[in-house]
Amino acid sequence: MKLYEFQGKQLFKKCGIRTPEGIIIENNIAIPEKTHDITYPAMVKAQVLSGGRGKAGGVKRAMNPQEAAGFTEQLLGADLKECKIDAILIEECVPFIEEYYLSITLDSASRMPVVIFSKHGGVDIEEVAATDPDKIAKVIIDPLIGLQDFYYEVIFRKAGLTEPDLKGRIKEVIASLYALFNDYDCMLVEINPLMRVKDGSIIAADAKVDIDDSGVYRHPDLIAWREEMATSELIKQAKAVKFLYIDCEPDGTVGVISNGSGMIMSCVDWITKQGGKVACALDLGGGATADRVAEGIRILAQNPNVKAILISIFGGITRCDEIAGGIIKAVEKIPVPIVAKLDGTNKEVGMKLLVNANRTDITIGYTIKEAAEKVLKAQN
Incomplete structure:
Protein backbone atom coordinates (compact mmCIF):
# COMPACT_ATOMS: atom_id res chain seq x y z
CA MET A 1 0.00 0.00 0.00
CA LYS A 2 1.55 3.27 -1.15
CA LEU A 3 0.63 6.42 0.76
CA TYR A 4 0.21 9.89 -0.67
CA GLU A 5 2.67 12.53 0.51
CA PHE A 6 0.16 14.19 2.85
CA GLN A 7 -0.68 10.84 4.45
CA GLY A 8 2.99 10.03 4.96
CA LYS A 9 3.49 13.42 6.60
CA GLN A 10 0.62 12.75 8.97
CA LEU A 11 2.47 9.63 10.12
CA PHE A 12 5.69 11.64 10.38
CA LYS A 13 4.02 14.16 12.69
CA LYS A 14 2.59 11.34 14.79
CA CYS A 15 6.09 9.98 15.43
CA GLY A 16 7.64 13.39 16.11
CA ILE A 17 9.14 14.37 12.75
CA ARG A 18 8.51 18.01 11.85
CA THR A 19 6.90 18.79 8.48
CA PRO A 20 5.88 22.07 6.77
CA GLU A 21 2.48 23.49 7.70
CA GLY A 22 -0.09 22.86 5.00
CA ILE A 23 -3.62 21.97 4.03
CA ILE A 24 -5.26 19.44 1.71
CA ILE A 25 -7.76 20.46 -0.96
CA GLU A 26 -9.92 17.79 -2.61
CA ASN A 27 -12.51 19.87 -4.47
CA ASN A 28 -12.69 23.22 -6.21
CA ILE A 29 -15.28 24.58 -3.80
CA ALA A 30 -12.73 24.61 -0.96
CA ILE A 31 -10.06 26.55 -2.87
CA PRO A 32 -10.98 30.18 -2.01
CA GLU A 33 -11.56 29.49 1.67
CA LYS A 34 -8.57 27.30 2.43
CA THR A 35 -5.84 28.99 0.42
CA HIS A 36 -6.02 32.10 2.64
CA ASP A 37 -4.86 30.09 5.68
CA ILE A 38 -1.39 29.51 4.22
CA THR A 39 1.78 31.56 4.71
CA TYR A 40 3.17 32.63 1.35
CA PRO A 41 5.15 31.87 -0.71
CA ALA A 42 3.76 28.34 -0.75
CA MET A 43 4.17 25.11 -2.68
CA VAL A 44 1.20 23.67 -4.57
CA LYS A 45 1.81 19.91 -4.86
CA ALA A 46 -0.27 17.38 -6.79
CA GLN A 47 -0.89 14.24 -4.74
CA VAL A 48 -0.22 11.27 -7.00
CA LEU A 49 1.39 7.89 -6.38
CA SER A 50 4.10 8.48 -8.94
CA GLY A 51 7.64 9.83 -8.89
CA GLY A 52 8.98 12.74 -10.92
CA ARG A 53 5.87 14.88 -10.48
CA GLY A 54 7.92 18.07 -10.18
CA LYS A 55 9.46 17.63 -13.63
CA ALA A 56 6.02 16.75 -14.98
CA GLY A 57 4.51 20.04 -13.76
CA GLY A 58 2.84 18.70 -10.63
CA VAL A 59 4.66 20.99 -8.18
CA LYS A 60 4.33 24.77 -8.44
CA ARG A 61 5.38 27.77 -6.34
CA ALA A 62 2.62 30.27 -5.49
CA MET A 63 3.39 33.77 -4.23
CA ASN A 64 -0.14 34.60 -3.02
CA PRO A 65 -3.59 33.03 -2.46
CA GLN A 66 -4.72 33.94 -5.97
CA GLU A 67 -1.84 32.05 -7.58
CA ALA A 68 -2.37 29.10 -5.25
CA ALA A 69 -6.06 28.98 -6.13
CA GLY A 70 -5.26 29.19 -9.84
CA PHE A 71 -2.68 26.39 -9.73
CA THR A 72 -4.97 24.23 -7.62
CA GLU A 73 -7.90 24.67 -9.98
CA GLN A 74 -5.60 23.88 -12.91
CA LEU A 75 -4.22 20.67 -11.37
CA LEU A 76 -7.19 19.22 -9.50
CA GLY A 77 -8.89 16.55 -11.59
CA ALA A 78 -6.19 16.64 -14.28
CA ASP A 79 -4.00 13.68 -15.27
CA LEU A 80 -0.34 13.60 -14.26
CA LYS A 81 1.91 10.71 -15.33
CA GLU A 82 -1.16 8.57 -16.04
CA CYS A 83 -2.59 9.30 -12.56
CA LYS A 84 -5.65 11.42 -11.86
CA ILE A 85 -5.02 14.22 -9.36
CA ASP A 86 -7.70 13.90 -6.67
CA ALA A 87 -6.01 16.00 -3.99
CA ILE A 88 -3.66 18.98 -3.74
CA LEU A 89 -1.29 19.72 -0.86
CA ILE A 90 -0.58 23.42 -0.33
CA GLU A 91 2.15 24.05 2.21
CA GLU A 92 4.55 26.75 3.28
CA CYS A 93 7.90 27.10 1.55
CA VAL A 94 10.78 26.15 3.83
CA PRO A 95 13.78 28.54 3.86
CA ALA A 224 -9.56 4.00 6.56
CA TRP A 225 -7.13 5.56 4.07
CA ARG A 226 -7.24 2.52 1.83
CA GLU A 227 -11.03 2.69 1.73
CA GLU A 228 -10.90 6.39 0.84
CA MET A 229 -8.26 6.09 -1.88
CA ALA A 230 -9.51 6.45 -5.42
CA THR A 231 -9.29 3.09 -7.16
CA SER A 232 -10.44 1.85 -10.52
CA GLU A 233 -13.76 0.07 -10.87
CA LEU A 234 -12.02 -3.23 -11.71
CA ILE A 235 -9.88 -3.05 -8.56
CA LYS A 236 -13.05 -2.49 -6.53
CA GLN A 237 -14.82 -5.41 -8.19
CA ALA A 238 -11.85 -7.71 -7.57
CA LYS A 239 -11.48 -6.59 -3.97
CA ALA A 240 -15.17 -7.23 -3.32
CA VAL A 241 -14.67 -10.94 -4.07
CA LYS A 242 -11.21 -11.11 -2.45
CA PHE A 243 -9.17 -11.09 -5.67
CA LEU A 244 -6.17 -8.89 -6.34
CA TYR A 245 -6.39 -6.95 -9.63
CA ILE A 246 -3.26 -5.23 -10.93
CA ASP A 247 -2.98 -2.78 -13.81
CA CYS A 248 0.28 -3.29 -15.74
CA GLU A 249 1.24 -1.73 -19.08
CA PRO A 250 -1.18 0.95 -20.36
CA ASP A 251 -0.56 -0.25 -23.93
CA GLY A 252 -0.65 -3.95 -23.02
CA THR A 253 -3.06 -6.33 -24.75
CA VAL A 254 -2.84 -9.54 -22.66
CA GLY A 255 -4.57 -10.33 -19.39
CA VAL A 256 -2.97 -12.77 -16.92
CA ILE A 257 -4.73 -14.87 -14.28
CA SER A 258 -2.80 -17.01 -11.82
CA ASN A 259 -2.63 -18.01 -8.17
CA GLY A 260 0.29 -16.24 -6.55
CA SER A 261 2.47 -13.21 -7.28
CA GLY A 262 5.44 -15.37 -8.34
CA MET A 263 3.35 -17.18 -10.95
CA ILE A 264 1.98 -13.88 -12.24
CA MET A 265 5.47 -12.39 -12.55
CA SER A 266 6.65 -15.48 -14.41
CA CYS A 267 3.78 -15.14 -16.89
CA VAL A 268 4.51 -11.45 -17.40
CA ASP A 269 8.19 -12.19 -18.00
CA TRP A 270 7.49 -14.87 -20.60
CA ILE A 271 4.93 -12.77 -22.45
CA THR A 272 7.42 -9.89 -22.49
CA LYS A 273 10.15 -12.19 -23.80
CA GLN A 274 7.89 -13.16 -26.68
CA GLY A 275 7.42 -9.50 -27.59
CA GLY A 276 4.03 -8.94 -25.95
CA LYS A 277 2.80 -6.65 -23.19
CA VAL A 278 0.51 -7.40 -20.26
CA ALA A 279 -2.38 -4.99 -19.71
CA CYS A 280 -3.46 -6.35 -16.33
CA ALA A 281 -3.27 -9.33 -14.02
CA LEU A 282 -5.50 -10.99 -11.46
CA ASP A 283 -4.45 -13.15 -8.51
CA LEU A 284 -7.09 -15.78 -7.68
CA GLY A 285 -5.46 -16.81 -4.41
CA GLY A 286 -5.94 -20.35 -3.16
CA GLY A 287 -8.89 -22.71 -3.38
CA ALA A 288 -10.67 -21.03 -6.29
CA THR A 289 -13.92 -22.69 -7.38
CA ALA A 290 -15.29 -22.79 -10.92
CA ASP A 291 -17.65 -19.91 -10.14
CA ARG A 292 -14.83 -17.77 -8.73
CA VAL A 293 -12.62 -18.52 -11.74
CA ALA A 294 -15.43 -17.45 -14.07
CA GLU A 295 -15.88 -14.26 -12.02
CA GLY A 296 -12.14 -13.53 -12.25
CA ILE A 297 -12.22 -13.92 -16.03
CA ARG A 298 -15.30 -11.66 -16.22
CA ILE A 299 -13.51 -8.91 -14.25
CA LEU A 300 -10.31 -9.12 -16.27
CA ALA A 301 -12.16 -9.15 -19.61
CA GLN A 302 -13.76 -5.80 -18.77
CA ASN A 303 -10.41 -4.11 -19.37
CA PRO A 304 -10.94 -2.79 -22.92
CA ASN A 305 -7.29 -3.37 -23.83
CA VAL A 306 -7.39 -7.12 -23.13
CA LYS A 307 -7.48 -9.07 -26.39
CA ALA A 308 -6.58 -12.49 -24.93
CA ILE A 309 -6.13 -14.04 -21.47
CA LEU A 310 -3.41 -16.39 -20.22
CA ILE A 311 -4.41 -18.53 -17.23
CA SER A 312 -1.52 -20.30 -15.52
CA ILE A 313 -2.38 -22.35 -12.42
CA PHE A 314 -0.37 -24.61 -10.18
CA GLY A 315 -2.97 -26.60 -8.31
CA GLY A 316 -2.56 -27.37 -4.63
CA ILE A 317 -5.71 -26.58 -2.71
CA THR A 318 -6.80 -25.08 -6.03
CA ARG A 319 -8.00 -27.96 -8.21
CA CYS A 320 -7.33 -27.88 -11.93
CA ASP A 321 -10.76 -29.36 -12.74
CA GLU A 322 -12.40 -26.38 -10.97
CA ILE A 323 -10.21 -24.02 -13.00
CA ALA A 324 -11.21 -25.77 -16.22
CA GLY A 325 -14.88 -25.66 -15.28
CA GLY A 326 -14.63 -21.93 -14.62
CA ILE A 327 -12.94 -21.31 -17.97
CA ILE A 328 -15.63 -23.22 -19.86
CA LYS A 329 -18.34 -21.38 -17.96
CA ALA A 330 -16.78 -17.99 -18.67
CA VAL A 331 -16.21 -18.35 -22.41
CA GLU A 332 -19.91 -19.00 -22.96
CA LYS A 333 -20.53 -15.33 -22.11
CA ILE A 334 -17.19 -13.60 -22.67
CA PRO A 335 -15.80 -13.29 -26.24
CA VAL A 336 -12.12 -13.28 -25.27
CA PRO A 337 -9.78 -16.14 -26.30
CA ILE A 338 -8.15 -17.96 -23.38
CA VAL A 339 -4.92 -19.95 -23.21
CA ALA A 340 -4.69 -22.24 -20.18
CA LYS A 341 -1.68 -23.90 -18.59
CA LEU A 342 -2.63 -26.25 -15.74
CA ASP A 343 -0.39 -28.19 -13.35
CA GLY A 344 -0.93 -29.91 -10.02
CA THR A 345 -4.05 -31.33 -8.36
CA ASN A 346 -6.44 -32.99 -10.82
CA LYS A 347 -4.43 -31.78 -13.80
CA GLU A 348 -5.46 -34.66 -16.05
CA VAL A 349 -9.16 -34.18 -15.25
CA GLY A 350 -8.93 -30.46 -15.90
CA MET A 351 -7.11 -30.90 -19.21
CA LYS A 352 -9.66 -33.48 -20.35
CA LEU A 353 -12.51 -31.08 -19.58
CA LEU A 354 -10.88 -28.37 -21.70
CA VAL A 355 -10.20 -30.74 -24.60
CA ASN A 356 -13.73 -32.19 -24.53
CA ALA A 357 -15.22 -28.67 -24.49
CA ASN A 358 -14.04 -28.53 -28.13
CA ARG A 359 -14.03 -24.73 -28.27
CA THR A 360 -11.87 -22.65 -30.60
CA ASP A 361 -11.61 -19.89 -27.99
CA ILE A 362 -9.85 -22.20 -25.48
CA THR A 363 -6.25 -23.24 -26.15
CA ILE A 364 -3.97 -25.38 -23.99
CA GLY A 365 -0.34 -24.49 -23.32
CA TYR A 366 1.80 -27.34 -22.00
CA THR A 367 4.72 -25.12 -20.94
CA ILE A 368 4.72 -21.48 -19.88
CA LYS A 369 6.76 -20.55 -22.95
CA GLU A 370 4.28 -22.27 -25.24
CA ALA A 371 1.36 -20.64 -23.40
CA ALA A 372 2.94 -17.19 -23.82
CA GLU A 373 3.45 -17.78 -27.54
CA LYS A 374 -0.11 -19.03 -28.02
CA VAL A 375 -1.75 -16.15 -26.11
CA LEU A 376 -0.01 -13.63 -28.37
CA LYS A 377 -1.27 -15.49 -31.43
CA ALA A 378 -4.75 -15.82 -29.93
CA GLN A 379 -5.14 -12.07 -29.51
CA ASN A 380 -4.96 -11.66 -33.27
Whole structure:
Protein backbone atom coordinates (compact mmCIF):
# COMPACT_ATOMS: atom_id res chain seq x y z
CA MET A 1 0.00 0.00 0.00
CA LYS A 2 1.55 3.27 -1.15
CA LEU A 3 0.63 6.42 0.76
CA TYR A 4 0.21 9.89 -0.67
CA GLU A 5 2.67 12.53 0.51
CA PHE A 6 0.16 14.19 2.85
CA GLN A 7 -0.68 10.84 4.45
CA GLY A 8 2.99 10.03 4.96
CA LYS A 9 3.49 13.42 6.60
CA GLN A 10 0.62 12.75 8.97
CA LEU A 11 2.47 9.63 10.12
CA PHE A 12 5.69 11.64 10.38
CA LYS A 13 4.02 14.16 12.69
CA LYS A 14 2.59 11.34 14.79
CA CYS A 15 6.09 9.98 15.43
CA GLY A 16 7.64 13.39 16.11
CA ILE A 17 9.14 14.37 12.75
CA ARG A 18 8.51 18.01 11.85
CA THR A 19 6.90 18.79 8.48
CA PRO A 20 5.88 22.07 6.77
CA GLU A 21 2.48 23.49 7.70
CA GLY A 22 -0.09 22.86 5.00
CA ILE A 23 -3.62 21.97 4.03
CA ILE A 24 -5.26 19.44 1.71
CA ILE A 25 -7.76 20.46 -0.96
CA GLU A 26 -9.92 17.79 -2.61
CA ASN A 27 -12.51 19.87 -4.47
CA ASN A 28 -12.69 23.22 -6.21
CA ILE A 29 -15.28 24.58 -3.80
CA ALA A 30 -12.73 24.61 -0.96
CA ILE A 31 -10.06 26.55 -2.87
CA PRO A 32 -10.98 30.18 -2.01
CA GLU A 33 -11.56 29.49 1.67
CA LYS A 34 -8.57 27.30 2.43
CA THR A 35 -5.84 28.99 0.42
CA HIS A 36 -6.02 32.10 2.64
CA ASP A 37 -4.86 30.09 5.68
CA ILE A 38 -1.39 29.51 4.22
CA THR A 39 1.78 31.56 4.71
CA TYR A 40 3.17 32.63 1.35
CA PRO A 41 5.15 31.87 -0.71
CA ALA A 42 3.76 28.34 -0.75
CA MET A 43 4.17 25.11 -2.68
CA VAL A 44 1.20 23.67 -4.57
CA LYS A 45 1.81 19.91 -4.86
CA ALA A 46 -0.27 17.38 -6.79
CA GLN A 47 -0.89 14.24 -4.74
CA VAL A 48 -0.22 11.27 -7.00
CA LEU A 49 1.39 7.89 -6.38
CA SER A 50 4.10 8.48 -8.94
CA GLY A 51 7.64 9.83 -8.89
CA GLY A 52 8.98 12.74 -10.92
CA ARG A 53 5.87 14.88 -10.48
CA GLY A 54 7.92 18.07 -10.18
CA LYS A 55 9.46 17.63 -13.63
CA ALA A 56 6.02 16.75 -14.98
CA GLY A 57 4.51 20.04 -13.76
CA GLY A 58 2.84 18.70 -10.63
CA VAL A 59 4.66 20.99 -8.18
CA LYS A 60 4.33 24.77 -8.44
CA ARG A 61 5.38 27.77 -6.34
CA ALA A 62 2.62 30.27 -5.49
CA MET A 63 3.39 33.77 -4.23
CA ASN A 64 -0.14 34.60 -3.02
CA PRO A 65 -3.59 33.03 -2.46
CA GLN A 66 -4.72 33.94 -5.97
CA GLU A 67 -1.84 32.05 -7.58
CA ALA A 68 -2.37 29.10 -5.25
CA ALA A 69 -6.06 28.98 -6.13
CA GLY A 70 -5.26 29.19 -9.84
CA PHE A 71 -2.68 26.39 -9.73
CA THR A 72 -4.97 24.23 -7.62
CA GLU A 73 -7.90 24.67 -9.98
CA GLN A 74 -5.60 23.88 -12.91
CA LEU A 75 -4.22 20.67 -11.37
CA LEU A 76 -7.19 19.22 -9.50
CA GLY A 77 -8.89 16.55 -11.59
CA ALA A 78 -6.19 16.64 -14.28
CA ASP A 79 -4.00 13.68 -15.27
CA LEU A 80 -0.34 13.60 -14.26
CA LYS A 81 1.91 10.71 -15.33
CA GLU A 82 -1.16 8.57 -16.04
CA CYS A 83 -2.59 9.30 -12.56
CA LYS A 84 -5.65 11.42 -11.86
CA ILE A 85 -5.02 14.22 -9.36
CA ASP A 86 -7.70 13.90 -6.67
CA ALA A 87 -6.01 16.00 -3.99
CA ILE A 88 -3.66 18.98 -3.74
CA LEU A 89 -1.29 19.72 -0.86
CA ILE A 90 -0.58 23.42 -0.33
CA GLU A 91 2.15 24.05 2.21
CA GLU A 92 4.55 26.75 3.28
CA CYS A 93 7.90 27.10 1.55
CA VAL A 94 10.78 26.15 3.83
CA PRO A 95 13.78 28.54 3.86
CA PHE A 96 16.40 25.81 4.03
CA ILE A 97 20.17 26.06 4.13
CA GLU A 98 20.94 22.40 3.36
CA GLU A 99 19.10 19.41 1.92
CA TYR A 100 19.71 15.77 2.86
CA TYR A 101 18.38 12.39 1.79
CA LEU A 102 17.15 9.81 4.29
CA SER A 103 15.34 6.52 3.85
CA ILE A 104 14.87 3.14 5.49
CA THR A 105 13.99 0.09 3.45
CA LEU A 106 14.58 -3.66 3.43
CA ASP A 107 17.90 -4.99 2.20
CA SER A 108 17.15 -7.99 -0.03
CA ALA A 109 20.49 -9.71 0.59
CA SER A 110 20.54 -9.56 4.40
CA ARG A 111 16.74 -9.43 4.77
CA MET A 112 17.18 -6.70 7.36
CA PRO A 113 16.39 -2.96 7.46
CA VAL A 114 18.95 -0.65 5.89
CA VAL A 115 19.31 3.06 6.67
CA ILE A 116 20.38 5.17 3.68
CA PHE A 117 21.59 8.72 4.28
CA SER A 118 23.29 11.35 2.15
CA LYS A 119 24.24 15.00 2.57
CA HIS A 120 23.25 15.47 -1.07
CA GLY A 121 19.45 15.47 -1.05
CA GLY A 122 16.92 17.29 -3.18
CA VAL A 123 18.03 15.50 -6.36
CA ASP A 124 17.56 12.00 -7.77
CA ILE A 125 19.38 9.72 -5.36
CA GLU A 126 19.88 7.25 -8.21
CA GLU A 127 21.94 9.87 -10.04
CA VAL A 128 24.12 10.46 -6.96
CA ALA A 129 24.52 6.70 -6.50
CA ALA A 130 25.60 6.28 -10.12
CA THR A 131 28.03 9.22 -10.30
CA ASP A 132 29.43 9.33 -6.75
CA PRO A 133 28.31 6.36 -4.60
CA ASP A 134 30.70 7.32 -1.79
CA LYS A 135 28.37 10.22 -0.99
CA ILE A 136 25.69 7.79 0.17
CA ALA A 137 25.89 6.01 3.52
CA LYS A 138 24.18 2.63 3.76
CA VAL A 139 24.08 0.80 7.09
CA ILE A 140 22.23 -2.47 7.69
CA ILE A 141 20.47 -2.65 11.06
CA ASP A 142 20.12 -5.87 13.03
CA PRO A 143 16.45 -5.77 14.09
CA LEU A 144 17.18 -7.89 17.15
CA ILE A 145 19.23 -5.12 18.75
CA GLY A 146 17.72 -2.09 17.01
CA LEU A 147 19.34 1.27 16.34
CA GLN A 148 22.25 1.33 18.76
CA ASP A 149 24.56 4.36 19.10
CA PHE A 150 27.34 2.73 17.10
CA TYR A 151 25.05 2.51 14.07
CA TYR A 152 24.58 6.28 14.09
CA GLU A 153 28.32 6.83 14.27
CA VAL A 154 28.85 4.59 11.26
CA ILE A 155 26.13 6.42 9.31
CA PHE A 156 27.56 9.86 10.10
CA ARG A 157 31.15 8.84 9.41
CA LYS A 158 30.25 7.35 6.03
CA ALA A 159 28.17 10.42 5.14
CA GLY A 160 30.87 12.88 6.25
CA LEU A 161 28.69 14.51 8.92
CA THR A 162 30.80 16.05 11.70
CA GLU A 163 28.84 18.86 13.42
CA PRO A 164 27.75 17.56 16.86
CA ASP A 165 24.51 19.56 17.00
CA LEU A 166 23.49 18.53 13.47
CA LYS A 167 24.32 14.91 14.17
CA GLY A 168 22.12 15.02 17.26
CA ARG A 169 19.14 16.46 15.40
CA ILE A 170 19.40 14.01 12.51
CA LYS A 171 19.84 11.16 14.97
CA GLU A 172 16.44 12.05 16.42
CA VAL A 173 14.85 11.96 12.95
CA ILE A 174 16.44 8.61 12.11
CA ALA A 175 15.25 7.14 15.42
CA SER A 176 11.69 8.37 14.81
CA LEU A 177 11.70 7.14 11.22
CA TYR A 178 12.98 3.71 12.30
CA ALA A 179 10.19 3.48 14.90
CA LEU A 180 7.64 4.35 12.20
CA PHE A 181 9.19 1.78 9.84
CA ASN A 182 8.68 -0.97 12.44
CA ASP A 183 5.41 0.13 14.01
CA TYR A 184 3.59 0.50 10.69
CA ASP A 185 4.99 -2.59 8.91
CA CYS A 186 6.69 -0.44 6.27
CA MET A 187 8.56 -1.60 3.21
CA LEU A 188 9.98 1.88 2.60
CA VAL A 189 10.05 5.25 4.36
CA GLU A 190 11.81 8.04 2.48
CA ILE A 191 12.42 11.76 3.02
CA ASN A 192 13.87 13.65 0.08
CA PRO A 193 14.65 16.34 0.82
CA LEU A 194 15.20 16.39 4.56
CA MET A 195 15.84 20.08 5.15
CA ARG A 196 18.00 21.95 7.63
CA VAL A 197 16.56 25.42 8.24
CA LYS A 198 18.20 28.58 9.57
CA ASP A 199 17.39 27.91 13.22
CA GLY A 200 19.13 24.52 12.94
CA SER A 201 15.97 22.44 13.10
CA ILE A 202 15.24 19.62 10.66
CA ILE A 203 12.09 19.40 8.53
CA ALA A 204 10.79 16.61 6.29
CA ALA A 205 9.82 18.47 3.11
CA ASP A 206 8.57 15.35 1.36
CA ALA A 207 7.31 11.91 2.36
CA LYS A 208 7.22 8.56 0.63
CA VAL A 209 5.81 5.63 2.61
CA ASP A 210 5.09 2.11 1.34
CA ILE A 211 3.29 -0.31 3.68
CA ASP A 212 3.37 -4.10 3.56
CA ASP A 213 -0.14 -5.07 2.44
CA SER A 214 -0.09 -7.99 4.87
CA GLY A 215 0.22 -5.60 7.83
CA VAL A 216 -2.43 -3.03 6.90
CA TYR A 217 -5.14 -4.82 8.91
CA ARG A 218 -3.28 -3.98 12.12
CA HIS A 219 -3.65 -0.23 11.61
CA PRO A 220 -7.17 1.29 11.65
CA ASP A 221 -5.92 4.60 10.20
CA LEU A 222 -4.38 2.80 7.21
CA ILE A 223 -7.54 0.77 6.65
CA ALA A 224 -9.56 4.00 6.56
CA TRP A 225 -7.13 5.56 4.07
CA ARG A 226 -7.24 2.52 1.83
CA GLU A 227 -11.03 2.69 1.73
CA GLU A 228 -10.90 6.39 0.84
CA MET A 229 -8.26 6.09 -1.88
CA ALA A 230 -9.51 6.45 -5.42
CA THR A 231 -9.29 3.09 -7.16
CA SER A 232 -10.44 1.85 -10.52
CA GLU A 233 -13.76 0.07 -10.87
CA LEU A 234 -12.02 -3.23 -11.71
CA ILE A 235 -9.88 -3.05 -8.56
CA LYS A 236 -13.05 -2.49 -6.53
CA GLN A 237 -14.82 -5.41 -8.19
CA ALA A 238 -11.85 -7.71 -7.57
CA LYS A 239 -11.48 -6.59 -3.97
CA ALA A 240 -15.17 -7.23 -3.32
CA VAL A 241 -14.67 -10.94 -4.07
CA LYS A 242 -11.21 -11.11 -2.45
CA PHE A 243 -9.17 -11.09 -5.67
CA LEU A 244 -6.17 -8.89 -6.34
CA TYR A 245 -6.39 -6.95 -9.63
CA ILE A 246 -3.26 -5.23 -10.93
CA ASP A 247 -2.98 -2.78 -13.81
CA CYS A 248 0.28 -3.29 -15.74
CA GLU A 249 1.24 -1.73 -19.08
CA PRO A 250 -1.18 0.95 -20.36
CA ASP A 251 -0.56 -0.25 -23.93
CA GLY A 252 -0.65 -3.95 -23.02
CA THR A 253 -3.06 -6.33 -24.75
CA VAL A 254 -2.84 -9.54 -22.66
CA GLY A 255 -4.57 -10.33 -19.39
CA VAL A 256 -2.97 -12.77 -16.92
CA ILE A 257 -4.73 -14.87 -14.28
CA SER A 258 -2.80 -17.01 -11.82
CA ASN A 259 -2.63 -18.01 -8.17
CA GLY A 260 0.29 -16.24 -6.55
CA SER A 261 2.47 -13.21 -7.28
CA GLY A 262 5.44 -15.37 -8.34
CA MET A 263 3.35 -17.18 -10.95
CA ILE A 264 1.98 -13.88 -12.24
CA MET A 265 5.47 -12.39 -12.55
CA SER A 266 6.65 -15.48 -14.41
CA CYS A 267 3.78 -15.14 -16.89
CA VAL A 268 4.51 -11.45 -17.40
CA ASP A 269 8.19 -12.19 -18.00
CA TRP A 270 7.49 -14.87 -20.60
CA ILE A 271 4.93 -12.77 -22.45
CA THR A 272 7.42 -9.89 -22.49
CA LYS A 273 10.15 -12.19 -23.80
CA GLN A 274 7.89 -13.16 -26.68
CA GLY A 275 7.42 -9.50 -27.59
CA GLY A 276 4.03 -8.94 -25.95
CA LYS A 277 2.80 -6.65 -23.19
CA VAL A 278 0.51 -7.40 -20.26
CA ALA A 279 -2.38 -4.99 -19.71
CA CYS A 280 -3.46 -6.35 -16.33
CA ALA A 281 -3.27 -9.33 -14.02
CA LEU A 282 -5.50 -10.99 -11.46
CA ASP A 283 -4.45 -13.15 -8.51
CA LEU A 284 -7.09 -15.78 -7.68
CA GLY A 285 -5.46 -16.81 -4.41
CA GLY A 286 -5.94 -20.35 -3.16
CA GLY A 287 -8.89 -22.71 -3.38
CA ALA A 288 -10.67 -21.03 -6.29
CA THR A 289 -13.92 -22.69 -7.38
CA ALA A 290 -15.29 -22.79 -10.92
CA ASP A 291 -17.65 -19.91 -10.14
CA ARG A 292 -14.83 -17.77 -8.73
CA VAL A 293 -12.62 -18.52 -11.74
CA ALA A 294 -15.43 -17.45 -14.07
CA GLU A 295 -15.88 -14.26 -12.02
CA GLY A 296 -12.14 -13.53 -12.25
CA ILE A 297 -12.22 -13.92 -16.03
CA ARG A 298 -15.30 -11.66 -16.22
CA ILE A 299 -13.51 -8.91 -14.25
CA LEU A 300 -10.31 -9.12 -16.27
CA ALA A 301 -12.16 -9.15 -19.61
CA GLN A 302 -13.76 -5.80 -18.77
CA ASN A 303 -10.41 -4.11 -19.37
CA PRO A 304 -10.94 -2.79 -22.92
CA ASN A 305 -7.29 -3.37 -23.83
CA VAL A 306 -7.39 -7.12 -23.13
CA LYS A 307 -7.48 -9.07 -26.39
CA ALA A 308 -6.58 -12.49 -24.93
CA ILE A 309 -6.13 -14.04 -21.47
CA LEU A 310 -3.41 -16.39 -20.22
CA ILE A 311 -4.41 -18.53 -17.23
CA SER A 312 -1.52 -20.30 -15.52
CA ILE A 313 -2.38 -22.35 -12.42
CA PHE A 314 -0.37 -24.61 -10.18
CA GLY A 315 -2.97 -26.60 -8.31
CA GLY A 316 -2.56 -27.37 -4.63
CA ILE A 317 -5.71 -26.58 -2.71
CA THR A 318 -6.80 -25.08 -6.03
CA ARG A 319 -8.00 -27.96 -8.21
CA CYS A 320 -7.33 -27.88 -11.93
CA ASP A 321 -10.76 -29.36 -12.74
CA GLU A 322 -12.40 -26.38 -10.97
CA ILE A 323 -10.21 -24.02 -13.00
CA ALA A 324 -11.21 -25.77 -16.22
CA GLY A 325 -14.88 -25.66 -15.28
CA GLY A 326 -14.63 -21.93 -14.62
CA ILE A 327 -12.94 -21.31 -17.97
CA ILE A 328 -15.63 -23.22 -19.86
CA LYS A 329 -18.34 -21.38 -17.96
CA ALA A 330 -16.78 -17.99 -18.67
CA VAL A 331 -16.21 -18.35 -22.41
CA GLU A 332 -19.91 -19.00 -22.96
CA LYS A 333 -20.53 -15.33 -22.11
CA ILE A 334 -17.19 -13.60 -22.67
CA PRO A 335 -15.80 -13.29 -26.24
CA VAL A 336 -12.12 -13.28 -25.27
CA PRO A 337 -9.78 -16.14 -26.30
CA ILE A 338 -8.15 -17.96 -23.38
CA VAL A 339 -4.92 -19.95 -23.21
CA ALA A 340 -4.69 -22.24 -20.18
CA LYS A 341 -1.68 -23.90 -18.59
CA LEU A 342 -2.63 -26.25 -15.74
CA ASP A 343 -0.39 -28.19 -13.35
CA GLY A 344 -0.93 -29.91 -10.02
CA THR A 345 -4.05 -31.33 -8.36
CA ASN A 346 -6.44 -32.99 -10.82
CA LYS A 347 -4.43 -31.78 -13.80
CA GLU A 348 -5.46 -34.66 -16.05
CA VAL A 349 -9.16 -34.18 -15.25
CA GLY A 350 -8.93 -30.46 -15.90
CA MET A 351 -7.11 -30.90 -19.21
CA LYS A 352 -9.66 -33.48 -20.35
CA LEU A 353 -12.51 -31.08 -19.58
CA LEU A 354 -10.88 -28.37 -21.70
CA VAL A 355 -10.20 -30.74 -24.60
CA ASN A 356 -13.73 -32.19 -24.53
CA ALA A 357 -15.22 -28.67 -24.49
CA ASN A 358 -14.04 -28.53 -28.13
CA ARG A 359 -14.03 -24.73 -28.27
CA THR A 360 -11.87 -22.65 -30.60
CA ASP A 361 -11.61 -19.89 -27.99
CA ILE A 362 -9.85 -22.20 -25.48
CA THR A 363 -6.25 -23.24 -26.15
CA ILE A 364 -3.97 -25.38 -23.99
CA GLY A 365 -0.34 -24.49 -23.32
CA TYR A 366 1.80 -27.34 -22.00
CA THR A 367 4.72 -25.12 -20.94
CA ILE A 368 4.72 -21.48 -19.88
CA LYS A 369 6.76 -20.55 -22.95
CA GLU A 370 4.28 -22.27 -25.24
CA ALA A 371 1.36 -20.64 -23.40
CA ALA A 372 2.94 -17.19 -23.82
CA GLU A 373 3.45 -17.78 -27.54
CA LYS A 374 -0.11 -19.03 -28.02
CA VAL A 375 -1.75 -16.15 -26.11
CA LEU A 376 -0.01 -13.63 -28.37
CA LYS A 377 -1.27 -15.49 -31.43
CA ALA A 378 -4.75 -15.82 -29.93
CA GLN A 379 -5.14 -12.07 -29.51
CA ASN A 380 -4.96 -11.66 -33.27
